[in-house]
Amino acid sequence: MLRNGLEPWHLLVVAIVVILLFGSKKLPEAARGLGKSMRILKSEAKAMKEENAVADPAPVQPATVYAETESPAATATEPPATAH
Template sequence: MLRNGLEPWHLLIVAIVIIVLFGSKKLPDTARALGKSMRILKSEAGAMKHDGTAPSTEPRSASAPEAASARPVDEGTATR
């Protein structure tokens, strides 16, 4: 039954089903999000390969307030 594998008309049927399920308005946003996720995955994999470290379980964030709150507080400026 699956001896021939996927033929072009199989892929056409899958594409039609996806368009019907998700609608044509959501597909560009979904593709954009998938592309962004793939770029992030590729850059993280390259960084891991370059560093030789294990992957972290927390996602990286580019927001400045979170990075600022992670810095240690100077003991002279801390209020008691």
């Protein structure tokens, strides 16, 4: 029965039920509202994609961090250890 999914008569039954539930006067208003919502959704999705493309131009290389023992200033200021 459901091998082929929705057949044309299924769509006809659904259309008739929708017309009976909402009335023929409300359907154009609902279609306009749905169209406006879809346009807004598409424009917002496009804006988010453009924003992400601008925000992530290229990865930045991390700065080199030296340990305290490798720092030239740390070794120059420490006096040599003497044995007593």
